[in-house]
Each structure stands twice: as structure tokens, then as C-alpha cells.
Amino acid sequence: MTEIATGGPFDLAQTLDSGQVFHWQSHEVEGVAGFVGCLGDRPVWIGQPAPRAIRFLGVGADAVAAYLGIAEPVASLHATFPADDAVLAEAIAYCPGLRLVRQPVWECLATFITSSLKQVAHIRQISLTLRRRFGERREIAGCEVWTYPSPAAIAAAGEEALRECGLGYRAVGLHRTAEAIASGEADLGELEALDDAEARAFLLRFHGVGEKIANCVLLFGCGRYGAFPIDVWMDRILRERYFGPRKRRRLKPVELQAWAERHFGPNAGYAQQYLFHFARKTF
DNA sequence: GTCCAGGAGAGGC
């Protein structure tokens, strides 16, 4: 059992349940509320015994801090947000301890391919089913957890088996993407060397990956804070809170995307997460 | 039973 200080507002429960990541399961250890899951292939328990402290089992402090973005200079990120934005200020005040999680790229890409037109609760269910059927079993704090299946495991499973996991039409995209990566035709390791636009184009080549999912992977898997995914919730809060009734109806999706990236600036994606969580919990 | 969900791709124009 190790404990580290967060150095700023941090809310573990909000962070792990804000639609970025879909496999953490609530589990108390020694009276401390927390979650079990995997960091890559390592089983982990993470708990929050106090507002500014994180306690964990199964992995090193560096890995936990990197995953949870604990060392992130949140104040300087906020300093890049538009100063006169009352909506964003309201969203941040609603969940000041929310952070962006830095996920393994493949896991993030695969999970968001399965997220298309699905509610968060069902994405969680799909993730768990895929892990239990095709991932590797681990144990931590008396709980069973499963790693996210590798590209090779998903490719070998076949499209039909994926459909049986409740994926529906999403099975095609997940299977084809897994095959492309498992075969070496595509290498996610190349992402790091690319600039944002090139990285987005790289991700868009995969079947089942459009603008929104590519932006989710850039933001949650690659730490590209300028990426701004717009789903139905973001579309709703942006149109309703930032535009009048006439403009709101006329604005095309590409125009809204461009406006958001410009308005929220270089860390637009971080602002996006506060707004998304706020919209989903209060609308 | 109806509506909706962290959308994307194909086809028609």
C-alpha cells in the first residue's frame, strides 16, 4: 500500500466515472473508497482516503500519477481558458477535481470504437464482456479483474464472436482495426512522432473511426489537449449555452467544431471534459 | 412501447 499527495483538487470517483474510461469497478479497501481495474496489464486498486491523497496497490507511484494526471499543472491549464466564459466556470466549479486520464492507446481506440451511439452504462458492459472473454484474468485486493484484450486476441476472436458481446455493427470496425494492428499493417507507436493533424489523419484510416472517436483517442490516449470531441452531449451544451436560438439551429457541426477549438484554445480538450461531465450530470 | 445513446459509412445528389 502506497500513498501520494495530489498537489491540487482531485476527485478519483468523478475522474474514473466521467465517460473517459469504462472498466473501473467500485471496491473498498480497509474502509477507503476506491476502484479496482487494470493499468495496461497490471491489476490495480486505487483509493482516495482524503481530498488531497491517493492510495494504491499493485503498481508504482509513477504509473498511477501518470495515468490519473495527478502531476498535471491544472492551474496553468485553466489559465489558457477564455477568461470571460461563465458556462465553463460553472462546469469547473461543479467538478473541480476532474482530471483527464492518460490511457493506453490501443485500449482507448478499441473502447471508443465500441462506444458509437451507445450510452456510458452499455459501453462499460461491452468493455467488461470483451475483457472477460478475450482478456487475461488478474487478481487484486481480493477481486478479479481482466486486462483489455490485445489486438491479436480481438483479431483471432473473429467478427461473429465480437457480435456475441453485444457490439452490433461496431464489431466490424473493432475487428478490422485489431487485424490491421495485429498484422503490423498499422503501428500505433507511430502516433507519438506525428503532429496533431497528422495523428488525427492516422486514426481516421481505421474503419469505425471518424472525427469524434479520433479526437477521443488523441485526448484520452495521446495527451493531445487541443483535441475536442463533440458528441451529442457536447453538441447540446455548446449550442444551448453559447448561442442564441436562431444561430443554434443554423450552426453546422464543422462550424461548431471550429468555433470550439478556437474559443477554448490550446487546452480545449481539457475544458471539454468539464463541460461534458457537467452536461451529462445536470441536463 | 418509445426514445435515446461519448457516430460512422455508404449512397445519392
Place this chain on the structure above:
DNA sequence: GCCTCTCATGGA
């Protein structure tokens, strides 16, 4: 290029 339709599934 833009607009529309379709694609499965389960929770609310």
C-alpha cells in the same frame, strides 16, 4: 462537397 439513411443494442 453536403444531405440523408441505415446500421444493433440495451438503458431510461
